[in-house]
Amino acid sequence: MIAEARPGPWRPYCAIVSARFRMLLQYRSAAIAGLFTQAFFGLTLIMIYEAFYRSAAVSARPMAFAQIVSYVWLAQALLAMLPNVDADVRAMVRSGAIAYELCRPVDLYSLWYARAVAHRTAPTMLRAAPMAVFAAIGLPLLGLGEWRLAPPASLAAGAGFAVALVCALALACAISVLINISLLWTVSGDGIVMLVATAVSLLSGLVVPLPLLPDWAQPILRWLPFAALADLPFRIYSGHIAVGSVAVVLGRQLAWTAALVALGRWLIGRGMRRMVVQGG
Amino acid sequence: MTRDALRLYVHYVRVSIRSQLQYRAAFVMTSIGAFLITASEFIAVWALFDRFGQVRGWTLPEISLFYGMISITWALCDAIARGFETFGAMVKAGDFDRILLRPRSTVLQLLGQELTLRRVGRLLQGILVLGYAATAGTIDWTVWRVLLLLASIACGMCAFLGIVVLQATSAFWTVESLEVWNAFTYGGVTMSQYPLAIYRSWFRGLFTYVIPLGCVNYFPGVAILGSAEPLGTPVFVGWIAPLAGPVFLILCLQIWRIGVRHYRSTGS
Amino acid sequence: MPQIVVEGLVKTFQVAERTPGLWGAVRGLARRRYRTVRALDGVSFSIERGELVGYIGPNGAGKSTTVKALSGILVPDAGRCEVAGRVPWTQRIAHVAEIGVVFGQRTQLWWDLPVVESFELLRDIYRVPQARYARARDTMIERLDLAALLDVPVRQLSLGQRMRCDLAAALLHAPAILFLDEPTIGLDAVSKLAVRDFIKQLNRDEGVTVILTTHDMDDIEALCTRVMVIASGKILSDGPLAELRARVTRERWLTVDLVDAAAAIEEADATVIRRDGHRVCLAFDPQVVAPAELIRRLTSHHAIRDLFVENPPIETIVARLYAAHGAPDGAGAL
Numbered sequence: 019m020i021a022e023a024r025p026g027p028w029r030p031y032c033a034i035v036s037a038r039f040r041m042l043l044q045y046r047s048a049a050i051a052g053l054f055t056q057a058f059f060g061l062t063l064i065m066i067y068e069a070f071y072r073s074a075a076v077s078a079r080p081m082a083f084a085q086i087v088s089y090v091w092l093a094q095a096l097l098a099m100l101p102n103v104d105a106d107v108r109a110m111v112r113s114g115a116i117a118y119e120l121c122r123p124v125d126l127y128s129l130w131y132a133r134a135v136a137h138r139t140a141p142t143m144l145r146a147a148p149m150a151v152f153a154a155i156g157l158p159l160l161g162l163g164e165w166r167l168a169p170p171a172s173l174a175a176g177a178g179f180a181v182a183l184v185c186a187l188a189l190a191c192a193i194s195v196l197i198n199i200s201l202l203w204t205v206s207g208d209g210i211v212m213l214v215a216t217a218v219s220l221l222s223g224l225v226v227p228l229p230l231l232p233d234w235a236q237p238i239l240r241w242l243p244f245a246a247l248a249d250l251p252f253r254i255y256s257g258h259i260a261v262g263s264v265a266v267v268l269g270r271q272l273a274w275t276a277a278l279v280a281l282g283r284w285l286i287g288r289g290m291r292r293m294v295v296q297g298g
Numbered sequence: 299m300t301r302d303a304l305r306l307y308v309h310y311v312r313v314s315i316r317s318q319l320q321y322r323a324a325f326v327m328t329s330i331g332a333f334l335i336t337a338s339e340f341i342a343v344w345a346l347f348d349r350f351g352q353v354r355g356w357t358l359p360e361i362s363l364f365y366g367m368i369s370i371t372w373a374l375c376d377a378i379a380r381g382f383e384t385f386g387a388m389v390k391a392g393d394f395d396r397i398l399l400r401p402r403s404t405v406l407q408l409l410g411q412e413l414t415l416r417r418v419g420r421l422l423q424g425i426l427v428l429g430y431a432a433t434a435g436t437i438d439w440t441v442w443r444v445l446l447l448l449a450s451i452a453c454g455m456c457a458f459l460g461i462v463v464l465q466a467t468s469a470f471w472t473v474e475s476l477e478v479w480n481a482f483t484y485g486g487v488t489m490s491q492y493p494l495a496i497y498r499s500w501f502r503g504l505f506t507y508v509i510p511l512g513c514v515n516y517f518p519g520v521a522i523l524g525s526a527e528p529l530g531t532p533v534f535v536g537w538i539a540p541l542a543g544p545v546f547l548i549l550c551l552q553i554w555r556i557g558v559r560h561y562r563s564t565g566s
Numbered sequence: 567m568p569q570i571v572v573e574g575l576v577k578t579f580q581v582a583e584r585t586p587g588l589w590g591a592v593r594g595l596a597r598r599r600y601r602t603v604r605a606l607d608g609v610s611f612s613i614e615r616g617e618l619v620g621y622i623g624p625n626g627a628g629k630s631t632t633v634k635a636l637s638g639i640l641v642p643d644a645g646r647c648e649v650a651g652r653v654p655w656t657q658r659i660a661h662v663a664e665i666g667v668v669f670g671q672r673t674q675l676w677w678d679l680p681v682v683e684s685f686e687l688l689r690d691i692y693r694v695p696q697a698r699y700a701r702a703r704d705t706m707i708e709r710l711d712l713a714a715l716l717d718v719p720v721r722q723l724s725l726g727q728r729m730r731c732d733l734a735a736a737l738l739h740a741p742a743i744l745f746l747d748e749p750t751i752g753l754d755a756v757s758k759l760a761v762r763d764f765i766k767q768l769n770r771d772e773g774v775t776v777i778l779t780t781h782d783m784d785d786i787e788a789l790c791t792r793v794m795v796i797a798s799g800k801i802l803s804d805g806p807l808a809e810l811r812a813r814v815t816r817e818r819w820l821t822v823d824l825v826d827a828a829a830a831i832e833e834a835d836a837t838v839i840r841r842d843g844h845r846v847c848l849a850f851d852p853q854v855v856a857p858a859e860l861i862r863r864l865t866s867h868h869a870i871r872d873l874f875v876e877n878p879p880i881e882t883i884v885a886r887l888y889a890a891h892g893a894p895d896g897a898g899a900l
Contacts, residue, residue, distance in 0.1 A: 051475030058481035061501075062489050066353075069496035074350045212331030216338050226342035230349060306690050313687060317678040396674055398639045400691050401663035407691075562655065563641045565579055565605075565634070 034132055038140040053148050056094040060153065063090050064165050080229040084168055085256040089227045091167040092252045095149040098141040099186060099247065101193035101218055103201070103211045104133055111201045120290055127286050130198055131279075134191035171257025178264035182251035185271035190247050192278040193218065199282055202289035223249030229258070243274035303406055310410030318415050325416055332419025336369065340427055343491065354496050354528070359434035361492060364519045366428025367447070368490040371454035371515070372483070373421035379459055381411030385466035386473045394561065404558060405551065408466070436523065443522045446537060453543030454514035458483060460543075460550035461509060467550075467557035482509055490515045495528040510542035568612040569743070569775055570636065575645035577606040577631055577799075605631040606642065607799035615742070616773040618765070620790035620807075622780065624888060628799045629779045633745050636777070637667055650742060663692060666736035670748030673732050675720040681731050682716040685738060692739035699738060706734035710764060726757030733764060743775045744768070750782050762788045783880035797888050807880075814883045814890070819876050820860060821847045825869035833867075836860055844871070849878070 067086050071079060081089070107130065110116045119126065153167035170176035197214055204210055219225055221244035228239050228249040239245050250267045253259040259267060318325055343365065347358040376383075385408065388394050397407050431437065465479035486509065494502050494516040505512040520527045521536025583599040605628045613619055623629050634640035635647060638654030638661045647654060654661045668674075675684040682703075689699040707713055710730040715723060723731065729749060736744065746765070750758045766789055769776050778789060786793060786807070793810050795803040803810050820836070827844045835855040840847040850860055857875050864870065877883075 047472050047475035048477060051478035054478050055481040055485065058485045059488065062485060062497075065497050065501065066492055069353045069492070070346055070350045073352055073354050078350060080349075212328070213334060216331070216335045220338045220341070225338060226345060231345045232348055302693070309687060309690050313676065313679060313683065317676070320678060393672075395634070395639050396672075398658065399637060399662050399665075399667050399674075401659045401693075402691055403659075559641075562639060565577075565631070565640055 035136040035140060038136045049144060049148070052145060053152065056097070056145070056149060057152055060090050060094045061162075061165065081227065081253075081256075081258055085253070085258050086227060087165055088167050088256045089223075089252045091149070091153040092255060093224050093248060095146040095153070096142060096183075096248065097224065098145055099138050099190050100215070100222070100224065101190045101197060101247070102137075102215055103197050104130070104137065104194065106133075107198045108201055108211075116202075126290065127195065127283050130195045130286075131191055134194040134198075135187070137194075138187060138190060168256075170255050172261065174261045174264075175254055175257050178261060178268075179251055179255040182246075182254050182264065182267060182271065185268055185275065186247050186251050189243065189271050189275045189278070192275050192282060193243075193247075195282050196278060196285070199285050199289055202286075202292060218244050218247070221245065222247040223252065227252075229253075243270075243278070246271040246274060303403070306402070307406065307410050311413045314411070314413045315415065318412075328416040329419040332416055333423055334419075336420045336423040340365065340423065353492065356493055356496075357436070359431050359436045360523055360525070362427050362431035362434070363437065363523060364493060364515060365491040366424050366426075366431050367450060367519060368454070368487050368511075368515050369420060369424025369427060371424075371451050372458055372487045373417045373419075373424055374451070375455040375458035375462070376420070377414045377417040378409055378455075379462040380414045381408030382459075382462045382466040384411075386469040386476045389469050389561075390473050398558075398562070405463075405554065438524055446518050446522055446540075450514055450518040450540045453540035454511075455543070456547040457510055457514045457543035458486070460547040461486070463547070463550040463554050467554045470557040470561045482511075486511045493520070493528075510539075510546050513539035513542035569615040569650055570611075570613040571646070571648045572612065572632075572636070573610050573646040575606045575609040575632070575635060575642045575647060577604075577628075577635065577640065577642045579603045579605055604799050606635070606645075609645070609796070609799070609801055611794060611801060611804055613775060613777070615775055616769065617792060618769045618776045618778070618790055620778050620780065620786040620793040621796065622783075622786065622793060622884060623796035627797045629796060630747065632796070633667075633747060633777070633779060637665060637745060638662055663739065664741050665743045665745065666739070666741040667745045668729075668732050668736045668747065668749055670729070670746075670751040673720060673728055675728070675731060675735055677721050678719055680717045680719055681712070681723075684720065684731075685735060688735055688738055694739050698740070702738050702740060703734075706737060709767070710734055710760070726753045726760075729753060729757065729761060730764075733761065737768070737774075741774070743777070746776060746778045746780075748780055748782075749778070750780070750785055758782075758784075765789060783884070786880055795884065795887060797891060800891075802887055802891055810887075811877055811883055814887050815878065816851050816853055817849050817878055818852050818857065819847055819849055819878055820857065820864075821845060821874055821876070822864060822868075822870050823872040825871055829868050831864075831868070833860065833863060 064087055067090070068083065071083050071086070107116075107119075110119060119129075122129065150167060154169070155166075157163060157166040170179055197211060200210060221228075221239060221242055223245060224247075228236075228245055231239065239249075246267070250259065250271070254261075254264055254267065343361065344358065346353075347361070351357075353361070381388075385394075388397075397404055400407060432439070437443070461479060461482050465476055465483075468479070469476060486505070489497070489501075489505060490511050494505065494512045497505075502512065517527075517531065517536040517539040519536075520531075521533055527533075527536075579602070580600045581603055583601055605626075607628075609628065609632060621629055621632070631640065635642050636649060636654055638658045641655045649661065650664060652661050675681065676687065679687075685699075685703055688694075689696075694702070707716070710733060712730060712734060715727055715731060718727075720728065720731070733749070749765070750761055753761065762785065765776060765778070768774050769789075776789075778785060780786065791806055793803070793805070793807050794801055795810070803813060819839070823844050824831075824846060825844075831838055831846055831848070833848065836848040836850040838846060839849050848860075848864075850857075861873065861875075864873075
């Protein structure tokens with residue numbers, strides 16, 4: 019009798035990411051279209067910031083213009099990292115099919131977390147690379163080199179950025195799963211989700227670079243976890259956050275992630291019980 | 299003929315409103331959500347003025363005029379254009395055939411598909427911002443200026459509708475890259491919130507001569523403000539530029555007809 | 567002068583090919599491959615006013631392509647077509663005002679609206695004068711028993727109810743020609759009969775020309791005097807149902823209920839094609855052995871409780887027709 023090798027514990031999670039990849043690769047014209055749209059937005063925003071900067075005294079600028087430019091391009095490239103509701107989960111909760119999810123032989127929190135990772139990594143890798151190439155190399159070729167995405171401020175800054183990005187991903191997924199868990203309480207979820215998504219995107223710096231928001235708001239922004247999603251990694255990249263402070267940033271990201279994961283795991287247990295009691 | 303078409307459109311609208319009000323709670327929630335999202339966009343603009351005070355000599359009340367106008371224009375167009383916006387899904391599902399089986403213009407049927415009420419969120423935000431611009435003291439209101447404002451919004455709706463019609467037309471060839479048109483609708487809204495003058499010449503040219511969003515927002519806006527246009531454009535341009543909107547729409551509808559013809563030769 | 571004339575319709579499609587797997591998807595980024603499908607390969611027929619014609623064929627044979635061309639949605643590559651004196655695809659609006667189309671799997675009614683409101687919208691779309699609309703609507707309500715359904719939103723209707731409403735909706739503007747695509751698919755037995763009766767009455771009393779595309783052979787047997795069979799874009803057969811049967815096979819089937827279920831049946835000139843407990847089914851050629859003769863032989867050898875003679879079901883006929891022409895007989899045909 020031949021002993022069958024059991025598939026590793028990572029199998030189902032890897033399968034999810036791979037399937038997502040394949041789906042996105044099918045749509046090459048969609049990829050190019052998306053790139054164009056984001057490049058357009060990026061250029062528009064850069065021109066707007068440039069106009070503000072042109073009329074402002076150097077002392078009034080919280081960040082150098084080149085740092086704003088890299089901020090804008092990184093935001094465009096990494097837009098998919100934003101926490102959001104998982105449309106499939108929402109549909110499942112609405113239709114009641116969530117009951118099947120609860121019966122699966124995998125840890126539900128981990129499954130949803132893996133899905134969140136898949137929904138972020140696959141589109142990000144497919145979007146970020148072309149976007150970065152366009153912003154770093156394509157723009158100078160088009161004669162718009164002044165708006166190009168400059169390389170990281172230093173090797174250390176680049177390394178710090180990479181690590182901070184991974185931590186930002188972990189945090190974003192923790193927040194996403196929390197949003198999904200909230201659906202177990204509010205079935206339609208539309209209003210709450212929109213509210214949260216809006217707040218998160220504003221407070222993470224993806225709408226306007228956080229240093230440009232009013233000075234009185236800066237301490238609040240620093241205290242909240244959302245800056246760690248985009249603003250902090252971007253400013254590590256451009257050197258606005260000194261390399262020495264990177265450890266503090268990472269520490270904050272990981273602390274928040276751990277707290278939100280713990281909260282999520284606790285809530286999902288209660289949410290599941292609630293669903294079971296209600297009969298789905 | 300047009301009165302009969304108008305009657306049918308009104309019937310469509312009545313039906314659409316009733317249909318949406320069946321889901322009143324969801325409608326209220328999403329409208330509020332839309333209002334908050336657009337409000338946060340304005341917060342970003344406000345924050346920039348709070349820090350820098352002005353952009354190339356333009357102040358917040360002046361920007362608010364451009365911002366409010368384009369917000370209202372896009373909210374209204376977005377409300378009537380849903381049939382075209384979701385046309386990609388319609389073609390994919392094969393539902394366009396049913397439209398062709400009815401003895402009416404395809405455009406009329408698609409316009410009548412839905413009057414999306416939840417756009418009132420963005421509309422309200424636009425009105426509030428415009429209200430701020432109107433009462434901040436920078437505008438010397440006359441009857442003519444009010445008429446120009448209304449005409450610009452109407453012509454602006456034509457311009458945006460033209461873009462959305464082009465988006466729907468492209469669905470006849472490829473259902474997957476429709477996102478590119480967001481650059482001109484949502485991107486166009488973002489761009490129009492600021493005076494055209496702050497952008498590079500090639501950018502300005504694109505939005506004046508190709509996709510005339512500048513003609514329906516910036517130039518009339520300047521005329522309403524009564525300011526001198528930084529690039530030296532004479533004032534009368536602001537009064538006739540909005541006409542570019544309907545002209546653009548007519549051109550886009552011709553392209554739509556070509557698309558329908560293509561669809562009917564190649565099948566789904 | 568026939569109401570519908572079709573001559574030499576030709577239509578080809580380009581279908582994109584997708585390679586499976588992750589590597590195939592990456593390759594698909596660079597190059598797309600296409601293959602040509604000949605959906606219509608010289609289709610010709612004519613239909614007189616008031617006929618009730620069945621149009622059958624395997625999946626992908628060209629049925630829906632023909633209907634699309636006839637209804638003016640699709641422009642063929644070559645060939646001539648005239649419906650009520652008009653070319654469907656060049657005079658779309660005038661043409662579709664005179665036809666009705668019902669798709670079995672898709673409703674044309676508005677999902678969230680009560681049925682009667684869909685009717686009213688259609689009245690305005692088709693520009694039907696109020697008086698004429700009221701009369702048509704009331705007739706449909708009576709004939710299709712819709713009174714209880716009028717205020718129900720379409721999304722709450724059962725499949726059978728929806729089909730009845732769709733039929734009514736397609737006829738509010740009194741079209742001269744009605745295209746039905748799988749009208750009885752998914753319906754329960756009662757609804758099927760109701761729909762068939764309605765179509766038969768419509769055709770008989772109102773003289774509405776009906777073209778029925780279906781996979782359900784019972785529909786064909788119940789309704790159609792004339793059947794067109796299409797496969798791989800070509801018309802294989804066009805004529806009365808009896809002629810189709812005769813063309814394909816003279817075979818007839820004799821089914822008997824034996825007293826002794828275990829009895830061995832051996833008859834010259836007849837083949838046992840099915841045995842199910844007491845019931846035995848034999849196929850035979852009436853020109854080789856007359857039905858009466860075969861019955862006499864059988865009853866002299868065995869004790870018989872019951873018997874009947876019938877034609878082979880249409881499915882068998884059609885499957886043999888497809889097979890004879892090398893067309894894929896495919897599970898989808900039946």
